[in-house]
Amino acid sequence: MAINPKPNRSIGEVLQSLPRQWLYTILLIVSTVPLFIQVLIPNKPEDSSIDFYQNLMKIPDGSVVLLSSDWTNSTRGESRGEFDAIVKILMRKHIKFVVYSIADPQAPQVARDEMNYLNGLQIQAHLPTYQPWTDWVNGGYFPNGDGTANAMSISLRKAFGGKKDIAPNGQLEDIFLSPVLANVQTIQDVKALIDVTASATATTYVQKLGQKMMLLFAVTGVMGPEALPYYSSGQVSGVTIGIKGVYDLETMMQDGVNLPDATGKVAVSSNHVVGSIGNFPGMSNLGQGSQYYPALNASLAVFILAIVVGNIGMFMVKKEKSRTQ
Amino acid sequence: MIWHNFWTGPNNSFLLWLRIILAFVIPSALFYSIRSVSPFTRKIIVAAAFFFTGGVYVFYFLWPQPIHRQPLDIPRNLSESIGFMLSDSVPVAADVANIVGAFLLGLGVYSVFSIHVDKIRKGHRDSPFSIALIISVFLMLFFGYLNYYQTLKAPPGVNMTLPQNWHFAQYARDFLFNGVLQQMDAAMFSLIAFYILSAAYRAFRIRSIEATVLLATALILVLKVMGVVADPWSQLVHGLHFGNNQFGDNFTFLNISNFLQNSFQSSSIRAVDFGVGIGALAMALRLWLSIDKQTGT
Numbered sequence: 266m267a268i269n270p271k272p273n274r275s276i277g278e279v280l281q282s283l284p285r286q287w288l289y290t291i292l293l294i295v296s297t298v299p300l301f302i303q304v305l306i307p308n309k310p311e312d313s314s315i316d317f318y319q320n321l322m323k324i325p326d327g328s329v330v331l332l333s334s335d336w337t338n339s340t341r342g343e344s345r346g347e348f349d350a351i352v353k354i355l356m357r358k359h360i361k362f363v364v365y366s367i368a369d370p371q372a373p374q375v376a377r378d379e380m381n382y383l384n385g386l387q388i389q390a391h392l393p394t395y396q397p398w399t400d401w402v403n404g405g406y407f408p409n410g411d412g413t414a415n416a417m418s419i420s421l422r423k424a425f426g427g428k429k430d431i432a433p434n435g436q437l438e439d440i441f442l443s444p445v446l447a448n449v450q451t452i453q454d455v456k457a458l459i460d461v462t463a464s465a466t467a468t469t470y471v472q473k474l475g476q477k478m479m480l481l482f483a484v485t486g487v488m489g490p491e492a493l494p495y496y497s498s499g500q501v502s503g504v505t506i507g508i509k510g511v512y513d514l515e516t517m518m519q520d521g522v523n524l525p526d527a528t529g530k531v532a533v534s535s536n537h538v539v540g541s542i543g544n545f546p547g548m549s550n551l552g553q554g555s556q557y558y559p560a561l562n563a564s565l566a567v568f569i570l571a572i573v574v575g576n577i578g579m580f581m582v583k584k585e586k587s588r589t590q
Numbered sequence: 591m592i593w594h595n596f597w598t599g600p601n602n603s604f605l606l607w608l609r610i611i612l613a614f615v616i617p618s619a620l621f622y623s624i625r626s627v628s629p630f631t632r633k634i635i636v637a638a639a640f641f642f643t644g645g646v647y648v649f650y651f652l653w654p655q656p657i658h659r660q661p662l663d664i665p666r667n668l669s670e671s672i673g674f675m676l677s678d679s680v681p682v683a684a685d686v687a688n689i690v691g692a693f694l695l696g697l698g699v700y701s702v703f704s705i706h707v708d709k710i711r712k713g714h715r716d717s718p719f720s721i722a723l724i725i726s727v728f729l730m731l732f733f734g735y736l737n738y739y740q741t742l743k744a745p746p747g748v749n750m751t752l753p754q755n756w757h758f759a760q761y762a763r764d765f766l767f768n769g770v771l772q773q774m775d776a777a778m779f780s781l782i783a784f785y786i787l788s789a790a791y792r793a794f795r796i797r798s799i800e801a802t803v804l805l806a807t808a809l810i811l812v813l814k815v816m817g818v819v820a821d822p823w824s825q826l827v828h829g830l831h832f833g834n835n836q837f838g839d840n841f842t843f844l845n846i847s848n849f850l851q852n853s854f855q856s857s858s859i860r861a862v863d864f865g866v867g868i869g870a871l872a873m874a875l876r877l878w879l880s881i882d883k884q885t886g887t
Contacts, residue, residue, distance in 0.1 A: 283791070285788045288784075288787055288788055288791060289787075289788070292783065292784060292787050293784075296783070306817040306818055306821075307817055307821035308817050308821070309817075309820070309821065309842075309844060311844065311848075312848070337772065337775060338768075338772035338773070338775050338776045339775040339776055339778065339779035340779065341772075341776055342780070370695065371767075371772075374767065375772070377751060378768060381753050385753075397752070407688055408687075408688050408690075408691025408692050408694070408695065409684060409687035409688045409690075409691045412680075412683060412687040413684050415647070415650075415680055415684060416680055416681035416685075419677050419680050419681060420677075423681035424681055424684065426681075431741065431749050431750070431751055433747065433749065434746050434747055435741075435744040435745065435747055435749055435750070436742070436746075451658075453658075468863075490851075490855055490859055493851055493855070493856055493859075494856040494859050494860050494863070497851075497852050497856050509815045512817075558817065561815065561816075562816045562817060562818045562819075564783070565812050565816050566816070566818075567787065568787060568790055568812070569809065569812065571787060571790060572790055572791060572794045572805070574791070575791050575792065575795060576794075576795055576796055579797075
């Protein structure tokens with residue numbers, strides 16, 4: 266049987282056509298191994314994240330906010346970390362919230378499961394849990410996001426009218442009977458709308474509610490460029506983007522902003538903030554952001570390396586061709 | 591007649607019941623009668639329906655609206671009455687749209703179901719996958735509704751959404767939803783990273799000036815996210831200064847990428863958004879006024 270020998274390929278050609286299985290294997294290893302190694306990478310939070318944290322911390326303790334949870338597990342790498350960090354802050358400031366979705370029918374159940382997970386962490390840390398119905402309620406899913414946001418701007422009671430959640434007696438009750446919404450009459454009684462989103466819901470909220478209340482967006486890396494113009498125009502009070510945004514939040518929860526430690530050293534400084542913003546000392550502030558950030562760094566390094574290798578190969582081939590001609 | 595209260599009425603009042611009955615009878619009669627009319631009349635009816643439903647939002651946007659309206663406020667003249675009625679109409683329109691949206695979900699399930707049942711019936715070579723899909727749908731439906739039923743029928747004081755109160759149905763639902771569906775969802779999405787790497791390696795080549803600019807910009811934005819590179823670099827350039835002027839700070843990856851994003855990226859996206867917005871407005875007008883070719887045909 267005749268064997269076709271592989272043609273002799275130059276180094277440039279080899280560098281340009283590495284088997285994709287190699288690339289996949291390298292990426293798999295590089296993105297997985299750092300998840301099991303706890304390394305704290307130095308971090309300088311972005312201005313948009315600092316504003317997000319600053320405005321979240323300014324909300325008076327005991328207030329009510331809306332938490333639009335527009336993500337499912339397809340983007341949990343980013344959105345789950347954002348949701349966890351935000352809810353931890355809300356829990357610690359005793360801010361009550363309504364969680365609902367205008368993007369995905371699965372999202373309210375994902376949020377409910379995540380609240381159970383976060384309450385489990387509270388129990389492990391011997392801290393009080395955040396009780397459904399008393400501290401937060403589930404507003405469910407609204408298939409028509411635009412219309413709902415429009416209705417919310419007119420009357421929150423009418424927009425959320427008829428929505429029910431499980432009360433402590435185990436029965437479904439109107440969410441406006443819960444301690445969370447009992448004193449809420451209009452949208453002005455709600456201090457902020459926080460949107461954890463992997464969809465284009467940010468635009469909907471800016472259009473319909475931007476002039477009525479403070480908006481804070483926690484978006485995926487892909488949606489970041491779409492949300493940033495609203496931040497730079499001042500229509501949104503803060504934006505946190507992707508895993509870097511989660512790590513920014515966790516860093517600020519750990520170190521505050523412009524806040525000197527016992528030795529007088531300031532870990533996170535920003536001329537964007539007048540004075541300082543507090544932190545949560547002695548609490549488990551680090552979570553998914555610090556866990557995933559090394560993997561993100563390593564994966565991006567592989568991307569850069571792959572592009573560099575491909576381009577070196579291209580130049581080598583070009584050089585060889587020009588030499589032979 | 592109170593104009594601003596058109597959509598609502600006192601609980602259990604004759605007026606409210608009359609409206610509820612009319613709201614059921616009139617659309618039902620309209621729905622059945624539309625089937626027996628000529629195509630031209632049908633086209634008129636559909637166009638009128640489009641105009642009135644879309645008109646709620648158009649007139650709400652154009653007509654002066656009550657500011658900081660309180661629940662007991664009463665309009666003082668016709669203009670305010672119309673403003674009150676329109677602002678009362680929008681939540682109702684949102685409710686109708688949400689209900690229609692929910693029906694669309696049902697329609698999607700019906701569509702998937704009919705396609706795969708048909709495949710099974712015809713013995714298509716992919717029918718095992720269709721069988722797996724149908725079984726999955728039924729399993730999810732069964733345990734989903736069993737969980738819902740048990741939640742409603744739970745003993746007083748027992749919240750079945752909390753894991754400590756779960757029984758078999760709740761664990762089964764959790765396994766199907768979180769253990770299977772959500773994990774597959776995440777796995778599918780994570781595959782994108784591998785395709786992006788492969789595509790970037792093969793396609794991202796410095797073949798022209800435009801490609802070089804694009805690559806350099808992307809590199810800066812990526813390096814900004816990489817703390818292992820961005821932080822040492824920041825410390826390095828921080829040392830560059832003229833007197834008290836921290837000149838070097840302009841060259842941190844964070845500041846360069848902020849400049850790129852605020853100056854070029856945001857303005858470009860705004861331009862795209864304006865274009866999309868004007869296009870959407872044109873399309874909305876065509877639909878609203880039924881001058882689109884597909885309407886009623």
